[in-house]
Amino acid sequence: MVLKVFFPSCCSSAESGILIGRWISEQNSAVILAVVHFPFIPAQVKQYLSEVQRVTKVSVSVLGSWSNSKQEKEESLSEFLEDLGTIFSHEPWIQISKEGDSNFWSCSTLQKHSNNPKEEEIILVYYDQRKVMLSHLHPPLDTAAFTDHKAADASKLAAIFDTVAKSKVLFMTDRYDDGPIKLTHWQSDGVEASIIVELMKQASVPACMLLTFLLSLISGICRSRVLKFWPLSFLWSKLSTCEQLGHRLQHLQVISSNKKAQNQTQLMRKANIFVSLLVDVALGILLMSWLYRKNRIGHLADTLIPVADHVAEELQDLLQWLMGAPAGLKMNRALDQVLGRFFLYHIHLWISYIHLMSPFIEMILWYVGLSACLGLTVALCILSDIIALLTFHIYCFYVYGARLYCLKIYGLSSLWRLFRGKKWNVLRQRVDSCSYDLDQLFIGTLLFTILLFLLPTTALYYLVFTLLRLLVVIVQGLIHLLVDLIDSLPLYSIILRLCRSYRLAAGVKFRVLEQQDGKPLRLLMQINPLSYGGVVQTYRLPTYSCYPKDTWTSLCKKLFLGELIYPWKNKGEKQD
C-alpha cells in the first residue's frame, strides 16, 4: 500500500535528527510534527514523548530518522540512523535524507515484521505547520450527521488537522530553552506573542466582571413588577425598540460571561457579536453627530407636524372622493355618506390630538434622538415606531373597514347557504342540508339582497384602506429587514476570511511539485478557504424575528375574507 508522509515545510532545512509525530495506521500515513536533534538520550526522549502524549491526548511517537548532510552521504551516519531504529522500535521506520541543496529527497522504509518485502510507494506531502495548526476545518453539512461512525470512516484530513492543532504544547519549546531535548518545528526560532493581546487578556477579566454587574442591575430593573402592569406591558410588547434593546442586552450578556468559549463555534459567535455591537454603536454615534450638527433635529421636528397635517388632508380628500362617484362607480348614497362622515370625524380628532402635542414634539424628539448612541439598529427601530405612531389612524381605518367587510362576507356566505337550502353544521364542521320555514326563507332572502347590493361600497372602502395599510407595512418591513441584516451579519468571520483566509478552511488542495524519477512523489498541501457564502451561512447570528408568517396564498385568502393581517410577527409572541 502507498505510504503517505506529511512533512512540515519549516523542517526542510533542519539539522539531522529523528522524526517525531503521529502514525495513523488506518490510513497508512505519518504526520511528522517536529525533528529532535543530536545529542539526546533515548530514555529522556521517550519520557518527554509520554508527557506530551498525556497532555495532548495525541499518540506522539518516534517515526523515523532525518539526515540533512551538506556533503556527500556518510555511510557511518546512515548506519547510526538505522541502529536508532532498533532503539525506538516503530513499524515502519521511515528514513528521509536530503543531500546538499537538492529539492529531491530520498525516502525509504524499514519493515522488520512484514510478510512482503516489496518496496511500497511513498508520497511526500509538504504542509505549512502554522497555518494547519490555526485553521479550522468546516465539514460539509451532510457529514455532520454521521459523527458516531468509527475513526476509520472519519475524514482523513480531519485527523491530520486535529493532530497538528492538538499538539500546541509540543510547539512551545524553542531552541533557546535549556531542556535536554532540542526540537525543530515552526516556532523553534522563538515563541512569538503580542504585548497588546496579552494586556487585553489581562484587562478583559475585570471589564467582564464590571459589565456583568451592570447588566444584572439593568435586567433586575427590567424585570421589576412596576413595569409589568397591563398598559405598560402591552406597550412594551408592541414597540419594536424594546425588542431590539432586549436582543442587544442578551448579546451583551453572552459577551460578558466569565466562561471561556468551549469550542470554535462559540468563540466565533462571541467575536461576531462583539464586532457587530461595536460597528452598530459606531454607526449610531456617527448618525447622532450628523443629526445634532446644525440643529437638524429641530428642523426635523418642525417638519413633522406639517407632514402629519398634509397626510391628514390627503386622507380627507380621498374620503371626499370616495363619497362622490369614485372612478365612475355608483355607490349606495346613504351608506357612503355614513361611512365617509364617520372616518372624517376620526381624522378631525386625530388632527386635534396632533396639534395638542405639537409644542412638546421638539423636546421629545431631541431626547429620543440621544438614544441613537445605543446603536444604529435602535435608531432604525425608533424610526419604525414613529412611523407606526404617526400612521395610527390609517391602522384604525383599516381595522374598521376590515371588520365591516368581514362581517358582510360572513353574513353573505351564510345567507347564500340559506338561499340554497343548506346550513353549516358546527358540530360536524361541514355543510348540511336543512329545511327552513317560509318566513325564515323570506327574511333571509331579503337580508341577502340588502347585503349583496351594499357590498360594492364596503368593498371599496376596504380596498382603499387595505392598500394604505399595506404601504405602511411595506415601509416598516423594509426598515426591519435592514435591522435584521445588521443584527445577523457575522462581520468578524467575514473580515477573518478576507485577511486570514487560512483560518476558515473548507478543505485542502494539492499542488504537484517538480518530480524526479526514482524519488518519491512530492505534493504541496495548501488550505482551500471557505467561500464567503459559506462563511455567512455557517456563522450567521440568530435574530428574533421570523418572516414571512404567511405564504402568499394564505395571505391572499385572508385579504379576500377580510381577516386582519399582521405580516411581521416576532418569535416568542403568542399567536392569536
Added chain:
Amino acid sequence: MAERSYRSAAGAAIALRRRQHSASCRELAVRCPRLQLRSLSAVTSAVWLAAYGLFVLTQNSMVLSAAIFITLIGLIIYLHFVKVDQESLLVIGSLGIQVTSSYASGKESTTFIEMGQVKDVVINEAIHMQKVIYYLCILLQDPGDPQGVSEVVPLFQSSKPRLDCLIEVYKSCQEILEQRKTAPQSS
C-alpha cells in the same frame, strides 16, 4: 506529457493533456475554447451603438460614459466568474481526486474529494435541451449505506468534451482506482 485535440459537444475545438507524475498520480487537463475576438468586438460594438442611439435621442452624455462603464464591468465579471479557461482532474491514488477550474482572469476554484468518499467514476448520458450528451461524473459513497450513492459530482461542465475524449479520461482514472481494490487493506 501528451496533448491531443478533440471536439466539445457544441463543436468547438478543445485539447486534452495527460501527465503521469508517478505510478499512482495522474493529471488530466482539458483546455476550453478561447475567447473569440470577433464575438467580443461584436458585443462591444452592439452595446456602444445602442448607447450612441440613446445619446442621439436624449442628448445626455452620461449615457455614453455609462455604456463604457457597463462594458468594462461586464467584461471583468465575465472573465472572472464565467469564462473557464481550463478544467483539470488530478487523481492521486490513496489520497483523493482534485477537480480544478481555472478562469480566464487567473482565478482557480478547487475541490478535493477524499478517496474514501469516492465510490466510482462513470460516464453518464443526459438529455440537455434537444441533445443527448455524455458527461463524466464522480459518484460519492453514502456513509450509511455501502451500496448507495449520496452525491453525483459532474466533471468538465464548461468544456463538455465528446465521448472519445471522455473515454480516454475514464480509462486513465479507472487504472488508478483499480489499484485501491488490489492493494492489501491494512488492519
